Amino acid sequence: MTTMTTLTRYLRWDTAVGILLIAVFLAGTGTTEGFANTDNLSAALGDVSEIALIALPMTLLVVAGQVDLSVASMLGLSSALAGSLWQAGFAFELIVPVCLLAGAVGGLLNGWLVTRVGLPSLAVTIGTLTLYRGLASVILGDEAVADFPETYAKYAAYTETMPGTFVPYPVALFAVLAVGTAIALHCTGFGRSLFAIGAQEDAAWFAGIRVKRLKLVLFVVSGLVASFAGIIYTLRYGSARADNGLGLELVVIASVLLGGVDFDGGKGTLGGAVAGVLLIGLLTNLLTLNDISNEIQVIVTGLLLVASVLTPRIIAVVSERRHRRTAAEESVPVSAAP
Amino acid sequence: MLSQARSRRHAVVTASAALCALTLAVSGCSGTTKDSVKDDTPAKSGKAEANPDAPLKKGLKIAFLPKQINNPYEKIVDDAGIAAAGEIGATGKEVGPSNAKASSQVSYINTLIQQKQDAILIAANDPNAVCGPLKQAMRQDIKVVAYDSDTAKDCRQLFINQASSEEIGRSQVRNIAKQLGNKGEIAILSATQNATNQNTWIQFMKDELTKPEYKDMKLVKVAYGDDQDQKSFQETQGLLKAYPNLKGIISPTTVGIAAAARYIGDSSYKGKVVLNGLGTPNQMRKYIENGTLDQFSLWDPKKLGYLGTYAAAALASGQITGAEGEKFKAGDLGEYTVGKDGEIILGPPTVFDAKNIGDFDF
Numbered sequence: 001m002t003t004m005t006t007l008t009r010y011l012r013w014d015t016a017v018g019i020l021l022i023a024v025f026l027a028g029t030g031t032t033e034g035f036a037n038t039d040n041l042s043a044a045l046g047d048v049s050e051i052a053l054i055a056l057p058m059t060l061l062v063v064a065g066q067v068d069l070s071v072a073s074m075l076g077l078s079s080a081l082a083g084s085l086w087q088a089g090f091a092f093e094l095i096v097p098v099c100l101l102a103g104a105v106g107g108l109l110n111g112w113l114v115t116r117v118g119l120p121s122l123a124v125t126i127g128t129l130t131l132y133r134g135l136a137s138v139i140l141g142d143e144a145v146a147d148f149p150e151t152y153a154k155y156a157a158y159t160e161t162m163p164g165t166f167v168p169y170p171v172a173l174f175a176v177l178a179v180g181t182a183i184a185l186h187c188t189g190f191g192r193s194l195f196a197i198g199a200q201e202d203a204a205w206f207a208g209i210r211v212k213r214l215k216l217v218l219f220v221v222s223g224l225v226a227s228f229a230g231i232i233y234t235l236r237y238g239s240a241r242a243d244n245g246l247g248l249e250l251v252v253i254a255s256v257l258l259g260g261v262d263f264d265g266g267k268g269t270l271g272g273a274v275a276g277v278l279l280i281g282l283l284t285n286l287l288t289l290n291d292i293s294n295e296i297q298v299i300v301t302g303l304l305l306v307a308s309v310l311t312p313r314i315i316a317v318v319s320e321r322r323h324r325r326t327a328a329e330e331s332v333p334v335s336a337a338p
Numbered sequence: 339m340l341s342q343a344r345s346r347r348h349a350v351v352t353a354s355a356a357l358c359a360l361t362l363a364v365s366g367c368s369g370t371t372k373d374s375v376k377d378d379t380p381a382k383s384g385k386a387e388a389n390p391d392a393p394l395k396k397g398l399k400i401a402f403l404p405k406q407i408n409n410p411y412e413k414i415v416d417d418a419g420i421a422a423a424g425e426i427g428a429t430g431k432e433v434g435p436s437n438a439k440a441s442s443q444v445s446y447i448n449t450l451i452q453q454k455q456d457a458i459l460i461a462a463n464d465p466n467a468v469c470g471p472l473k474q475a476m477r478q479d480i481k482v483v484a485y486d487s488d489t490a491k492d493c494r495q496l497f498i499n500q501a502s503s504e505e506i507g508r509s510q511v512r513n514i515a516k517q518l519g520n521k522g523e524i525a526i527l528s529a530t531q532n533a534t535n536q537n538t539w540i541q542f543m544k545d546e547l548t549k550p551e552y553k554d555m556k557l558v559k560v561a562y563g564d565d566q567d568q569k570s571f572q573e574t575q576g577l578l579k580a581y582p583n584l585k586g587i588i589s590p591t592t593v594g595i596a597a598a599a600r601y602i603g604d605s606s607y608k609g610k611v612v613l614n615g616l617g618t619p620n621q622m623r624k625y626i627e628n629g630t631l632d633q634f635s636l637w638d639p640k641k642l643g644y645l646g647t648y649a650a651a652a653l654a655s656g657q658i659t660g661a662e663g664e665k666f667k668a669g670d671l672g673e674y675t676v677g678k679d680g681e682i683i684l685g686p687p688t689v690f691d692a693k694n695i696g697d698f699d700f
Contacts, residue, residue: 034452043448043471091369144440146466146490149370157470158448237441237467246439288449294407294436 013260013312014272021279028286035289038166046158046236048281049170050075050229050245052274054252056174056181057222059273061121062256063185065198065265066114066215069125071226072248073132074106076241078230080136083145083240092149099227106132107223111216121219129249136242145240156235170232182270190214198265254301255280258308279304388659390666395655398428398456400647403446405461405487406438411639412461414700415486419459419643425669426651428456440464447471451478457650460494461486469493481653485646491679495653495660498646500637502683503535506590506616507542509686511552513635514586514614521554522585525577527598527615529565529591539590558584563594570597578607589615595634596621603630619690619698626695638688639700645671645684 028035054071061068078099085095106128113124154160155169162172185191196204197211205211234240259276261268280301287297400423404412416432423430433450435442440463448471450458458475462468462484472482472493482489485498514524526543528536540560547557558581563570570593578584578601589595595615602608603625613631625631648668649658658664660680668674674682690698 034449034454037452040448040452043445047445047448086372089371089373091371093369144464144466147372149374151370159470159474233441236470237444237464238469239440239464239467241440241464241467243439244441285445285449288433288445289452291431291433294434298436 012272013308014269014275016311017259017272017275017279017308021275021282024279024282024286028282028289032286032289035286040285040289042158042161042166042168044281044285045166045171045278046168047285048277049168049174049236050233051248051252051255051281052174052277053170053177053229053232054222054226054248055256055273055277056177056270057218057225058252058256059259059261059268059270060181060185060194061218061222062253062261062263063198063265063268064194064215064218065201066121066218067125067253067263068107068110068121068219068222068226069249069253070106070110070128070132071222071229071252072245073129073136074103074223074226075230075233075245075248076243077106077132077136077139078103078227079234079240079244080140080242082231082234083143084139086148086240087145092152096231099231100224103223103225103227103230104220105223106227107220108216110223111219114219115212115216133242133246140240140242142242146238148235148238148240153235153238156232158236170236178270178274185270194218195266198262198267200266251280254305258305260308260312263309276308388661388664389656390658390664392656394426394651394657395456396427398423398426398651398654399454400428400430400457400459400650400654401450401453401455402430402432402434402643402646403443403450403458403460404432404434405463406442407432407434407436409438411700412486414639415461415643415646417643418640419647422644422647422669423651426647428647428651430647438463440467443468444471447475451475451480455480456654457481457483459483459485459646459650460489462489463487465490465493481650483646483650483653485642494680496649496658496676496680496682498642498649499681499683500639500642501685501687503538504542505683505686507539508546509635510539510588510590510615511543511546513633513689514588514612515552515555517612517614517632518555518586520551523556523558523581523583524586524588525558525581525584526560527570527573527577527587527589527591527594528560528562529594531562533565533591536590543588543590563589563591563597565591565593567593567597570594571601574598574601578602578605578611584611586612586614589613589617591615592617592621592636596625599625599630603628616687617690618700619695620700622690623695626690626692633689633691635687635689637684638698641671641688642684644669645674645682649674649682 034040058068081099081102082095085098086092110125110128113119114121158168161168185194193209193214196207196209197214201211233244255277256273257263258279259272261273283300284297287300402416402419404416420430420432433446435446443463444467447458447468451474458480460468465488469490472489476482482494483496483498484494486500488497526540528540544557547555559577561573561577563573574597577587587598589598595617598613599622602611602613608630615634616636617634618636622634645668652658652666653660657666658676660676662676662678664676665673676682
């Protein structure tokens with residue numbers, strides 16, 4: 001075993017992101033006043049709660065070789081729907097299931113176009129990205145609806161945390177769902193099927209996996225979660241608008257890729273994706289606290305993202321070359337297998 | 339796999355059905371609606387006493403949070419405010435998002451709280467989206483002043499209004515009347531027929547015109563250019579054709595006045611018809627230089643930033659609390675009084691003409 005192969009075995013990219021996350025946290029605590037403050041951590045975590053929630057089904061989709069670019073538009077649509085219904089005097093308890101239903105229907109449309117019509121998910125969801133945002137604008141125009149009920153709004157605000165902790169409620173919900181998703185992805189046949197679909201769709205199909213059905217389910221769950229995130233977003237900011245969450249899909253996908261989930265499908269861990277989300281959240285917060293301008297922040301996250309795609313490839317290429325060289329050297333004298 | 343996927347889907351359907359049923363049962367006819375929560379906004383917390391004689395504190399930290407950074411107009415406001423902070427021994431800075439989305443200012447407010455700033459000046463992208471964090475800031479004794487674009491009233495202590503609607507409307511008439519010697523037919527070239535700002539100003543213009551000194555002036559027409567360059571251009575043309583005795587046009591919109599100037603500048607009406615209104619110096623510079631119009635007006639963004647800093651410092655030093663009737667001194671601009679709902683009005687719009695236009699770049 002060469003050092004490089006050992007390295008690739010033990011230092012996978014998702015572990016590296018985890019270590020980087022801890023490093024950023026420690027560096028922030030050491031250098032920046034107010035960073036490790038519980039109020040600040042609550043705010044930093046609360047700021048990524050919608051991204052984090054949407055990243056869970058997104059990880060499953062990307063592992064299965066799919067992508068859903070319409071999530072942020074679905075968030076906006078859910079927000080606009082909630083706003084217009086609230087303004088019309090409907091009960092909030094009724095608005096939530098209506099929004100969730102809209103999310104499920106939107107996800108179903110994505111899934112149907114991908115699995116039944118057979119279009120690539122990238123193309124389909126670019127289309128529905130525009131469609132759902134358009135619907136949101138039709139529903140609410142450029143209005144902003146406010147004054148949502150404090151009874152519910154307080155659970156979305158970062159100032160209201162789980163009793164005795166600094167964890168805001170949406171983040172606590174995310175933690176529970178993340179554990180559930182991790183178990184589903186890594187410890188069940190369902191999860192293994194997703195990896196199989198992502199690695200070789202035809203092979204997965206011949207192996208008896210219901211490829212289309214699983215994909216459909218993933219898109220529905222993605223729409224459902226995005227619409228729920230829309231409600232959290234609306235309550236957290238106290239403002240329902242059609243342009244809520246504009247461009248958020250890119251942050252979600254960037255976080256998932258940063259966490260080492262392979263965009264080609266078939267590889268990745270949920271832990272990595274979670275670490276990716278938290279890393280982007282904490283890093284943004286730390287840079288803002290240090291008055292680093294937004295442009296530089298974008299450059300930093302961009303570089304991280306390029307590194308996250310590039311580094312595993314470089315390691316793979318280098319280790320393969322080494323492997324080939326050692327194999328060539330070893331092929332002359334007949335040697336026992338290691 | 340089939341059974342697993344199916345059972346999963348079943349679970350989703352069952353769960354949402356159950357959720358619907360449950361919420362409907364819970365809500366019934368008495369769910370949480372807009373009307374039922376109208377009155378449960380908490381009352382404002384008790385106010386501290388203002389001490390008008392308190393000296394301005396030294397070393398205050400004042401942060402400007404514009405709608406977005408690199409917006410040329412707000413850059414002028416903020417730079418002037420930061421310069422004013424230097425004058426009073428405070429440190430000023432500008433931070434902000436690179437896009438003007440409703441939510442993008444929120445994380446900045448959170449970090450400004452952690453940095454223990456003494457005052458935050460904010461031009462809100464959304465009056466409500468920034469409310470939670472701003473209230474959090476005020477709870478931690480950070481003063482909050484809105485400028486340019488207000489937040490909801492209970493989320494800030496003061497709002498610096500660049501100009502009152504009444505003052506804008508009346509000054510438009512005063513300015514053009516002076517140019518016309520208080521007589522002749524005038525027309526208004528507005529934006530859209532239901533533009534709130536413009537309609538309020540036009541109401542005040544009409545009211546101003548009823549004063550006896552304007553008895554020889556007559557408003558013949560309000561035309562609407564819809565804030566589109568082409569339409570405004572054509573409407574100007576139409577006005578001048580339809581009213582041969584027209585002596586002046588007021589265009590209280592930056593799009594309208596620029597289009598009108600373009601038409602008049604290239605026509606035989608140049609020098610015969612007076613154009614006035616609200617415009618930006620950069621847009622109108624060449625028309626001032628080639629003599630198409632003598633003057634136009636707008637509020638001065640530098641004064642806005644300057645006043646913002648002084649108001650924030652007065653708050654942070656305890657001179658004022660934001661209650662109606664309190665007075666404070668704003669350096670070169672003189673004394674200001676806090677109006678209703680914590681509003682401070684910058685003053686009448688600044689008039690730009692050939693003499694001073696070189697001093698402005700926005």
